[in-house]
């Protein structure tokens with residue numbers, strides 16, 4: 564394993580990768596080895612002539628469940644080193660920017676993508692797999708969730724977004740939503756860029772943006788707002 568941020572993805576659909584991660588700045592960073600992506604086909608560990616990976620749910624019910632032994636074999640074949648082992652799952656803790664920052668600062672991640680009804684509970688326990696959710700909705704598989712997690716983490720790796728981009732002022736970094744952005748033209752369909760932004764007074768601009776951030780967060784995300792208000796304030 565190289566020293567750059569290393570992702571290993573376990574999936575039944577390896578052809579889906581790198582997909583969107585191969586484009587734009589993340590794709591460039593991938594070619595430049597600022598991060599690496601190894602994709603493993605879970606079906607390589609499937610059983611029998613048909614390389615079966617799933618079976619009917621114990622106790623009955625619809626759909627199929629990914630077998631614990633197959634998933635464990637796929638996991639055990641990975642040289643994990645100290646990387647966190649994550650199953651993308653709607654039952655996990657929802658991913659947030661704090662977790663993304665912690666992941667980006669680490670050595671990488673091993674990401675297990677579920678399909679069907681999900682994964683046999685016993686492998687989650689036996690391999691102490693952390694479950695991470697993209698949000699309170701159900702996807703058809705873990706692949707897009709894994710891509711979202713990798714994209715969020717990789718863009719924080721120094722050098723990936725280039726010098727001009729700052730990730731310090733973004734939404735969530737301060738616990739607040741980001742202020743709105745404006746650019747040319749000065750007048751769009753009768754809506755001018757706010758005067759303060761073109762006046763050149765940097766203190767006033769910072770104040771305006773802070774106010775915008777606060778009022779947006781208060782109205783759109785009362786959950787973030789109350790956490791922000793409870794957080795210790797810098798002196």
Ligand code: SAH
Nearest residue numbers: 651652653677681696697701702704705708
């Ligand atoms: N029956 C499961 C849903 C299975 S969806 C349940 O109700 O909890 C199939 C796969 O899609 C899951 O194994 C998981 O890997 C992925 N998936 C679905 N929703 C997700 C979400 N919100 N976050 C991350 N992964 C998700």
